[in-house]
Amino acid sequence: MAGTIAIKNGYVFDPLNEIKGERMDIFIRDGKIVKELSAAELKNAKVIDASGMTVMPGGVDSHSHVAGAKVNAGRMMRPEDHYKANLKKTSLTHSGSGYTVPSVYKQGYDYAAMGYTTVFEAAIPPIEARHTHEEMKATPLLDMGGYLVLGNNFFLMRYLRDGDIEKAAAYVAWMMKTHKTYGIKCVNPAGVENWGWGKNVSSLDEANIHFEITPREVIKGLTEINERLGMPMPVHLHANNLGHPGCYALTKDSLKIPDGVKTRQNMDVEWAETKMDPSRDRSVYLTHLMFNSFAGTTWGDCESGVKDIADYINNKDHVVIDSGCTPFGEATVMTGDGPAIHDLYTLTGNKWSNTDVEMECGSGVIPFTYLKSNPVHSLQWAMGLECLLLINDPWKTIMTTDSPNGGPFTKYPEVMTWLMSEAFRKQTFSECHKWANDRSELGGVNRELSLYDLAILTRANPAKTIGMVHRKGSLGVGADGDVTVYNINPQQLDPNNYEALLRTFRKAEYTVKGGEIVAVKGEIVSVPEKRTYYSEVHVEDEREKEMLADVKEWFRYYTLGFANYPTSEKYLENPTPIKVNGER
Numbered sequence: 234m235a236g237t238i239a240i241k242n243g244y245v246f247d248p249l250n251e252i253k254g255e256r257m258d259i260f261i262r263d264g265k266i267v268k269e270l271s272a273a274e275l276k277n278a279k280v281i282d283a284s285g286m287t288v289m290p291g292g293v294d295s296h297s298h299v300a301g302a303k304v305n306a307g308r309m310m311r312p313e314d315h316y317k318a319n320l321k322k323t324s325l326t327h328s329g330s331g332y333t334v335p336s337v338y339k340q341g342y343d344y345a346a347m348g349y350t351t352v353f354e355a356a357i358p359p360i361e362a363r364h365t366h367e368e369m370k371a372t373p374l375l376d377m378g379g380y381l382v383l384g385n386n387f388f389l390m391r392y393l394r395d396g397d398i399e400k401a402a403a404y405v406a407w408m409m410k411t412h413k414t415y416g417i418k419c420v421n422p423a424g425v426e427n428w429g430w431g432k433n434v435s436s437l438d439e440a441n442i443h444f445e446i447t448p449r450e451v452i453k454g455l456t457e458i459n460e461r462l463g464m465p466m467p468v469h470l471h472a473n474n475l476g477h478p479g480c481y482a483l484t485k486d487s488l489k490i491p492d493g494v495k496t497r498q499n500m501d502v503e504w505a506e507t508k509m510d511p512s513r514d515r516s517v518y519l520t521h522l523m524f525n526s527f528a529g530t531t532w533g534d535c536e537s538g539v540k541d542i543a544d545y546i547n548n549k550d551h552v553v554i555d556s557g558c559t560p561f562g563e564a565t566v567m568t569g570d571g572p573a574i575h576d577l578y579t580l581t582g583n584k585w586s587n588t589d590v591e592m593e594c595g596s597g598v599i600p601f602t603y604l605k606s607n608p609v610h611s612l613q614w615a616m617g618l619e620c621l622l623l624i625n626d627p628w629k630t631i632m633t634t635d636s637p638n639g640g641p642f643t644k645y646p647e648v649m650t651w652l653m654s655e656a657f658r659k660q661t662f663s664e665c666h667k668w669a670n671d672r673s674e675l676g677g678v679n680r681e682l683s684l685y686d687l688a689i690l691t692r693a694n695p696a697k698t699i700g701m702v703h704r705k706g707s708l709g710v711g712a713d714g715d716v717t718v719y720n721i722n723p724q725q726l727d728p729n730n731y732e733a734l735l736r737t738f739r740k741a742e743y744t745v746k747g748g749e750i751v752a753v754k755g756e757i758v759s760v761p762e763k764r765t766y767y768s769e770v771h772v773e774d775e776r777e778k779e780m781l782a783d784v785k786e787w788f789r790y791y792t793l794g795f796a797n798y799p800t801s802e803k804y805l806e807n808p809t810p811i812k813v814n815g816e817r
C-alpha cells in the first residue's frame with residue numbers, strides 16, 4: 234500500500250505532542266499519521282526498524298531562498314558556484330549542480346537527504362510569482378509555499394498613507410489569491426522604495442520620499458491587516474537598517490510596534506492532533522535576527538547586540554525569530570533589501586546585481602565568503618548562535634542560515650551541532666578571530682540544546698509559527714506522514730563527540746515523506762508527489778470590487794496588462810489552497 238509504513242521502536246521526539254524521547258512506534262497509512270495499522274495493513278506495510286535511533290517529524294524550513302528571480306540571478310551570476318558541486322543523473326533522479334545556489338533538482342534532493350520535507354520560499358515579488366512557482370514546481374520532493382513581498386508596494390503604501398485599512402486588507406487578500414502565495418513578507422519597509430531614488434531610511438520615523446509613509450506606519454499597518462484577515466502566519470519582518478553597526482536598537486524598536494496586537498488565525502483546515510494548542514500566538518516573526526543585531530557605531534567598534542534583543546524577547550510573548558546563522562564558508566547574499574546589498578558591494582567590490590521590481594519591491598545579489606580569520610565574520614558566527622542560545626524559550630526561535638545568505642542550507646548540520654555541543658563551539662572559537670569571543674556573550678554560554686529542543690527549532694516551531702501545524706511539524710494523528718530517522722541513540726548521546734553528530738545530521742538514516750521512504754543514508758530512493766500551499770483569503774465581494782477599481786486604474790503604470798497579472802494554478806504542483814476567512 235503506497236504511503237503505508239511502520240517505524241518501530243525508535244526514540245521519538247515530537248514536541249507538539251510533548252513526547253520527549255519515548256520508545257514507540259509510528260504508523261502511517263495513505264500518507265497520514267494514524268494511531269495503528271490493522272494486522273492486514275501491517276502485513277503489506279513497509280517496516281523501518283528504528284531501534285536505537287532518533288525519530289522526529291520531517292524537517293520544516295520556514296525561511297529559505299530557493300526559487301524565483303533573485304535566486305536564479307544568483308545561479309546565473311555564479312558559474313563558479315556550479316563547478317564545486319555536481320550531481321550525476323540516475324535512473325530516478327535528475328542531474329544538478331551548484332553549492333550555495335544549487336539547481337532546483339539538486340536542492341530538493343539535498344534537503345530530503347538531510348531529513349527535510351517542507352520548505353517555504355522567503356520572498357516572492359508579486360510580479361515574479363509565476364516564475365517562482367515554476368521553480369518550486371520543478372523542485373522535487375519538497376512541499377512548498379512562499380511569502381509575498383509587500384513592505385514597499387505602491388498600492389499598499391498609498392492605502393496606508395490614506396488610512397484606508399479596509400481597502401489595504403482587501404488588496405492583500407486579493408494579492409494572496411492572485412499570486413498563490415501564503416503570507417505577508419515585509420522587507421526594509423519604506424526603505425526599498427527610497428532605494429529607487431538612491432536612498433534608504435535610517436529610522437522608524439523617517440518618511441519615504443514619494444509616499445511620505447514611515448517604516449513604523451508600514452509595520453503597524455501590515456500587522457493590523459494580517460490579524461484582520463486571520464492569516465495563517467504572523468507578518469514576516471525583515472527589519473530596516475540591516476547589516477549596519479548599531480542596527481540592533483532599531484530592530485528592538487521595530488519589535489515593539491506589534492506588541493499588544495491581538496492575534497487572530499482564522500483558517501478553515503482539519504487539524505492534526507496535538508497536545509499543545511496549535512494556534513498561532515505571535516504577532517511578528519522577525520527573520521535573520523543575526524543580521525539585524527549589530528551594536529557599536531562603525532565596523533571598527535562593532536559588537537554583538539543580540540543579548541539586548543534576547544532580553545527583550547525573553548520578557549515578551551508576541552515575538553518569534555529565525556536566526557540567520559553564518560556557518561563560515563561560501564554564501565550568496567540575496568535579499569529584497571537592495572540598499573543593504575549595495576552597502577555590501579561597496580565593502581567588498583564583489584560582482585553585484587540589483588533589480589527594481591516595478592511598483593512592488595526590489596532586490597540585490599552578491600557572492601560572499603565568511604572567513605574564520607575575519608573579525609566581523611567571526612563575530613557574526615557567534616551572534617547567529619547567540620540568537621538561538623540567549624533566547625530561553627525554544628518556542629520563540631527557529632534555526633536557519635537564511636540560506637544562502639549566511640551559508641547554504643546544507644550547512645545546517647554544523648549549526649545543529651554547535652547548538653548541541655559546547656565542545657564544538659570551543660573548537661571553533663580556537664580557530665577563528667578573537668572578536669567572536671571578545672565581542673559577544675557566546676563564550677560564556679554553556680547551554681547545550683537537547684534533541685527535543687532541536688526538534689522544536691527545526692520542526693515543531695517553524696510549522697507552528699507559519700500556521701502549518703495542521704499537517705506539518707508533528708507526529709500527531711492526522712499529520713502528514715513526514716518523518717526523519719537519525720542514527721543517534723539518545724541514551725548514548727555524547728555532545729563532546731561532535732564529529733559523530735555532524736555525520737549523523739548530514740545524512741538522515743531515513744527520510745519519509747507522506748509515508749514513503751524518499752531517502753536512505755542520504756541516497757534518494759523515491760520521488761513521490763509534492764504540494765504547494767497558498768492562502769485563499771476571503772473578503773466581502775463588495776470590498777474587493779471597490780479596491781479593484783483603484784488597482785485597475787493604477788495598472789497603466791505596470792509593464793503588463795491586468796489580465797496577465799495573476800498566476801494561475803497550472804503553475805503550481807498539486808495546488809493546495811488554505812482557506813482563510815478574512816471576514817470579521
Ligand SMILES: [Zn+2]
Binds near residue numbers: 638
Ligand atoms: Zn531571507
